Amino acid sequence: MAYRSTTAALVGTLIFANAALANPAASNADNPKAYRKDAARHIYAQNPSLIYKGKLPALVHAIVVAEVDVDGNGNVRDINMIRTPSHAPDVTAKVKQMIHAASPLPAPQRMGGVKYLDIWLVDKSGRFQLDTLTEGQR
Numbered sequence: 270m271a272y273r274s275t276t277a278a279l280v281g282t283l284i285f286a287n288a289a290l291a292n293p294a295a296s297n298a299d300n301p302k303a304y305r306k307d308a309a310r311h312i313y314a315q316n317p318s319l320i321y322k323g324k325l326p327a328l329v330h331a332i333v334v335a336e337v338d339v340d341g342n343g344n345v346r347d348i349n350m351i352r353t354p355s356h357a358p359d360v361t362a363k364v365k366q367m368i369h370a371a372s373p374l375p376a377p378q379r380m381g382g383v384k385y386l387d388i389w390l391v392d393k394s395g396r397f398q399l400d401t402l403t404e405g406q407r
């Protein structure tokens with residue numbers, strides 16, 4: 270009996286945790302620069318095993334600059350790739366996939382919708398940091 274109640278509690282906790290990730294808290298940002306911090310934190314929370322911990326090497330494998338258009342509910346409407354690495358098209362595809370997978374992002378409640386830009390710094394291992402939350406380079 271105790272096993273079933275523990276299992277039920279664990280399942281309930283997992284469902285709650287998944288719901289929290291799927292429906293992030295709204296953003297109180299009032300401009301795109303402030304909003305990108307909320308979006309970056311959400312993307313990090315969605316991809317914890319892919320975050321490069323510590324300072325990045327002096328030369329990163331790829332840099333991707335993405336402009337993300339978000340509606341008032343946090344849904345990604347469009348992604349405009351401003352800069353992509355010609356030597357690593359797989360990285361561009363992975364960045365787009367991660368942005369779409371993280372949707373909905375925090376709802377930009379004070380702006381009704383937002384376009385923001387962030388720079389993805391990607392290591393050869395495939396792990397990344399966003400320029401907004403980077404720990405710097407060696």
